[in-house]
Amino acid sequence: MGAKQLRAVRMKVLAVVACAAAVGIAIGGCTEWGLVGEQDLLGHVAVPERAGAEKIVRFDSGALHPMSIGDATFEDLTILSPEELAQRLIGEGVTIVPGSASYAGSPQAAGVFAFTGDHDVMGISSGVILSSGRIIDVVGPNTSPGITTAFDLPGDPDLTALAGFETNDAAILEFQFTVPEGADMVYFEYVFGSEEYNEYVYSMFNDVFGFWLNGVNYALVEGDPVSVNAINNGNFLYPTGSPYYPDTSPRNPCLYVNNDPTNADINGYLVPEAELRYTEMDGFTVVLVFEAPVEPGVNTLRLAIADASDHILDSAVFIKEGSLSITPPAAKCVNLIAGQHILAGTVCIENDDTNAYVTYTASDGWILEETHLALSADVPGEGEWITEHWQNRSGNPAPGRFPYSHLHNPSTSEFTYIVPLGDISGGVCAEDTLFVAAHAVVREETQGTETAWGEGTRLVPKGNWAMYFDYVVR
Numbered sequence: 001m002g003a004k005q006l007r008a009v010r011m012k013v014l015a016v017v018a019c020a021a022a023v024g025i026a027i028g029g030c031t032e033w034g035l036v037g038e039q040d041l042l043g044h045v046a047v048p049e050r051a052g053a054e055k056i057v058r059f060d061s062g063a064l065h066p067m068s069i070g071d072a073t074f075e076d077l078t079i080l081s082p083e084e085l086a087q088r089l090i091g092e093g094v095t096i097v098p099g100s101a102s103y104a105g106s107p108q109a110a111g112v113f114a115f116t117g118d119h120d121v122m123g124i125s126s127g128v129i130l131s132s133g134r135i136i137d138v139v140g141p142n143t144s145p146g147i148t149t150a151f152d153l154p155g156d157p158d159l160t161a162l163a164g165f166e167t168n169d170a171a172i173l174e175f176q177f178t179v180p181e182g183a184d185m186v187y188f189e190y191v192f193g194s195e196e197y198n199e200y201v202y203s204m205f206n207d208v209f210g211f212w213l214n215g216v217n218y219a220l221v222e223g224d225p226v227s228v229n230a231i232n233n234g235n236f237l238y239p240t241g242s243p244y245y246p247d248t249s250p251r252n253p254c255l256y257v258n259n260d261p262t263n264a265d266i267n268g269y270l271v272p273e274a275e276l277r278y279t280e281m282d283g284f285t286v287v288l289v290f291e292a293p294v295e296p297g298v299n300t301l302r303l304a305i306a307d308a309s310d311h312i313l314d315s316a317v318f319i320k321e322g323s324l325s326i327t328p329p330a331a332k333c334v335n336l337i338a339g340q341h342i343l344a345g346t347v348c349i350e351n352d353d354t355n356a357y358v359t360y361t362a363s364d365g366w367i368l369e370e371t372h373l374a375l376s377a378d379v380p381g382e383g384e385w386i387t388e389h390w391q392n393r394s395g396n397p398a399p400g401r402f403p404y405s406h407l408h409n410p411s412t413s414e415f416t417y418i419v420p421l422g423d424i425s426g427g428v429c430a431e432d433t434l435f436v437a438a439h440a441v442v443r444e445e446t447q448g449t450e451t452a453w454g455e456g457t458r459l460v461p462k463g464n465w466a467m468y469f470d471y472v473v474r
């Protein structure tokens with residue numbers, strides 16, 4: 001988008017904002033909306049014109065079918081039953097109550113998806129998708145700033161409450177499940193994406209979704225419902241505040257991936273062509289984890305998404321296949337190797353919003369006598385690895401100089417380091433890669449004392465056998 005075009009869009013948006021502010025959210029009551037030569041393809045008076053005027057408006061033309069485009073396959077509810085959809089989500093320890101699944105919304109707005117081939121689309125390769133438009137339209141490449149299907153269907157009162165604005169075109173999947181005795185939590189992994197990014201961040205078009213377990217929505221970020229306005233990188237169109245959100249600085253930008261080739265984020269950054277993901281979504285979240293307390297017996301899960309304030313510019317939520325489970329998403333674990341080739345246990349790493357947790361576990365008769373840990377966003381051999389963790393004289397890493405260390409007296413078979421993400425050099429965001437060097441001194445009755453490393457790549461290719469492994473932050 002050239003500078004001239006950009007300026008035209010900005011003026012249009014500002015005009016709309018002024019108008020919207022004058023009439024609250026009553027879209028149809030404002031002549032600035034929808035009567036600026038915009039086609040009235042739905043047979044209604046106002047299809048609001050927005051900055052996404054290049055949007056492709058599509059219609060519920062009846063049956064869809066299994067569809068394969070490039071490396072993506074989609075099947076919607078013209079083919080599958082709601083129960084088949086729910087079944088795709090089921091993971092460890094969760095059993096669907098037969099006959100409990102129901103769906104409300106367009107049959108084209110819900111289904112299953114699978115990305116294959118080399119496309120690292122958005123961190124989830126297959127699963128269930130719910131959309132405020134046609135599910136098939138999330139397939140890349142990103143050709144429009146506002147892919148749209150206006151189904152002209154109703155919204156959902158619960159979503160309206162979450163969004164803070166009227167909702168439309170809701171897609172709602174609901175089912176019941178049971179968990180084994182003793183299970184106390186349930187988890188799944190998901191991504192939210194939207195065409196409302198980035199130009200309608202902090203506007204009334206705050207497309208939203210909710211995941212209610214037994215009536216409570218747990219799809220939250222810092223206590224707010226996950227939505228366009230809760231996870232974003234700000235909006236360069238509203239540098240000094242919108243009528244709805246005086247503070248338009250980026251919110252939870254660590255959880256946001258910009259995928260719009262024409263629409264810069266608040267820093268003016270345009271995504272290079274080569275880095276665009278194979279999806280129409282202009283922006284989306286990193287993989288988020290849903291976690292909620294379960295009740296013994298029957299639990300009800302309600303998954304819903306909708307457009308806010310009008311019917312256009314699709315949003316979609318992607319839920320990972322088989323991830324609805326009573327165990328949390330797996331931490332990354334590597335072997336703890338003693339004396340270059342003896343399996344002596346594991347080193348596992350996971351993280352939440354504030355800390356990384358690195359757990360050494362010794363097994364097969366081995367015990368931990370000392371542990372030393374270094375982790376950094378710098379690639380080993382660069383940055384603080386050289387200045388802080390390397391022994392300059394020999395050219396090898398020096399575990400004794402690693403920032404985290406513990407002498408285990410008495411010795412132990414398990415130990416966990418809690419490392420604040422904010423303390424890691426350069427700071428880390430979700431999807432950033434950490435490089436972890438986990439060293440230990442281990443002992444076993446017959447084999448004696450050995451040095452041990454978390455298995456991975458050699459820290460110094462031609463040096464000693466010290467190793468590191470990588471970990472992608474959630």
Ligand SMILES: [Ca+2]
Nearest residue numbers: 145195197282
């Ligand atoms: Ca957009």
Ligand SMILES: [Ca+2]
Nearest residue numbers: 132149169311
């Ligand atoms: Ca829609």
Ligand SMILES: [Ca+2]
Nearest residue numbers: 144145280282
């Ligand atoms: Ca798009």
Ligand SMILES: [Ca+2]
Nearest residue numbers: 207307312313
């Ligand atoms: Ca929308």
